[in-house]
Amino acid sequence: MNMPVDYMVETFVTLANTPSPTGNTAKVTAWVKAELERLGISCTMTNKGAVLATIKGKNDSRHRLLTAHVDTLGAMVKEIKSNGRLKLAMIGGFNWNAVEGEYCQIETSDGRIYTGTILTTKASVHVYSRESGKMERTEEVMEVRIDEKVRNREEVLALGIRVGDFVSFDPRVTVTESGFIKSRHLDDKASVAILLGVVKQLQETGEQLPFTTHLLISNNEEIGYGGNSNIPENTVEYLAVDMGAIGEGLNTDEFCVSICAKDSSGPYHYGMRKHLVKLAEENGLNYQVDIYPFYNSDASTALRAGYDIIHGLIGPGVDASHSHERTHKEAFENTARLIMAYLRSGQVE
The missing domain is CATH 2.40.30.40 (Peptidase M42, domain 2)
Incomplete structure (x- = not known):
C-alpha cells in the first residue's frame, strides 16, 4: 500500500509555517478545513475553534474518532x-x-x-x-x-x-535529502498532515470504511483540553494521533510508528493496543510499543471528561520533543499505513 508521503510532508511544511500557538489558531484551522473540503470531506467548526469532519461508513451505529492537534507551543x-x-x-x-x-x-x-x-x-x-x-x-x-x-x-x-x-x-522547517524533517511543532502538525494524507488516499481509492469515522483536529491540546468535547454520539473507539517520544529507556525512534501502552494518565485500552500491534505486524510495519512518563493525550483527556470510549494513542517517532524536533519520512509512512489499516479493520474487542 503506497501512501502519499510527499503530499504529507508538503502539507506539514505549510502547517508548520502557519503560526498557531494555543489560543491563536484560527488561521491554521481555516486552512485545514479548506484542505479537507478540497479533498471532498465536509467539515464544521466547533465553538472552541476545532475542525470536525465525518466520513460515512457501512456501520453507522458504532463510530470511530481520530484526533490530532494543530495548536503549538x-x-x-x-x-x-x-x-x-x-x-x-x-x-x-x-x-x-x-x-x-x-x-x-x-x-x-x-x-x-x-x-x-x-x-x-x-x-x-x-x-x-x-x-x-x-x-x-x-x-x-x-x-x-x-x-x-x-x-x-x-x-x-x-x-x-x-x-x-x-x-x-520560528519553526525553521528543513527537509533533508536523506529524508529527515527538522522543525519545531512536529508535535503535532506532523500527525495532522498524516491524517490529511490518509484522507487523500481514501478519497482517491473511493472505498467505504466499515465504520463511520470522525476526524477532530483539535486546537487546545498543549494546554490540556483539546479533544474532550465535540465527540459525536455513537463514538466507541477514540484514537489520538500524536507524536511518539524518543529518549533514554524508550524503544521509539525517528523511523517507526509508536504505539503507546501507558503515559502519565495511565494505561491505554489494552484491547485497542493489542489490535494496533496486530495490525502493525500483519502489515509489516516498523513499530514500537512504549511507555511515556511525562505525556498526556487528547484521548486520555476525553476519558477524564467522562466519555465511555475505547482509547488509544499512536504517532510518528519525534526526537527532542518540545525542543528542536526531528523525524523521518519513514515515520510518516509507517504511521499513515497503521492508520489506514486501523480504519479498514473490524471493531476493537
Whole structure:
C-alpha cells in the first residue's frame, strides 16, 4: 500500500509555517478545513475553534474518532519592559533554554506582525562572561529583542504591541535529502498532515470504511483540553494521533510508528493496543510499543471528561520533543499505513 508521503510532508511544511500557538489558531484551522473540503470531506467548526469532519461508513451505529492537534507551543507578551524589550509568559510546557536564541514573531490584536529574537537579559559573553552561562533560564531572565527602533516602553506601545499579544516561534522547517524533517511543532502538525494524507488516499481509492469515522483536529491540546468535547454520539473507539517520544529507556525512534501502552494518565485500552500491534505486524510495519512518563493525550483527556470510549494513542517517532524536533519520512509512512489499516479493520474487542 503506497501512501502519499510527499503530499504529507508538503502539507506539514505549510502547517508548520502557519503560526498557531494555543489560543491563536484560527488561521491554521481555516486552512485545514479548506484542505479537507478540497479533498471532498465536509467539515464544521466547533465553538472552541476545532475542525470536525465525518466520513460515512457501512456501520453507522458504532463510530470511530481520530484526533490530532494543530495548536503549538508559544508565548504571550507578559510585560513591556522599560528598556523596550518584552517579558514572556509560556503557552504550553517547554524549557526556556529550548527557545533561547530563537527568532519569533509578535502578532498584535489588530493583526500587525513584528519579528524579534528570544534572548537572556545577559546574552553577551563580552559583557557578562561569568554570569551568562551560569544563570538559570527562567521567565524572569528571558526577553524578546524586537526588530524595530525601540528603546523604551513608550516606543513599543506606539507599535501597537500590548500585554496579551501572541508570540510564535520560528519553526525553521528543513527537509533533508536523506529524508529527515527538522522543525519545531512536529508535535503535532506532523500527525495532522498524516491524517490529511490518509484522507487523500481514501478519497482517491473511493472505498467505504466499515465504520463511520470522525476526524477532530483539535486546537487546545498543549494546554490540556483539546479533544474532550465535540465527540459525536455513537463514538466507541477514540484514537489520538500524536507524536511518539524518543529518549533514554524508550524503544521509539525517528523511523517507526509508536504505539503507546501507558503515559502519565495511565494505561491505554489494552484491547485497542493489542489490535494496533496486530495490525502493525500483519502489515509489516516498523513499530514500537512504549511507555511515556511525562505525556498526556487528547484521548486520555476525553476519558477524564467522562466519555465511555475505547482509547488509544499512536504517532510518528519525534526526537527532542518540545525542543528542536526531528523525524523521518519513514515515520510518516509507517504511521499513515497503521492508520489506514486501523480504519479498514473490524471493531476493537
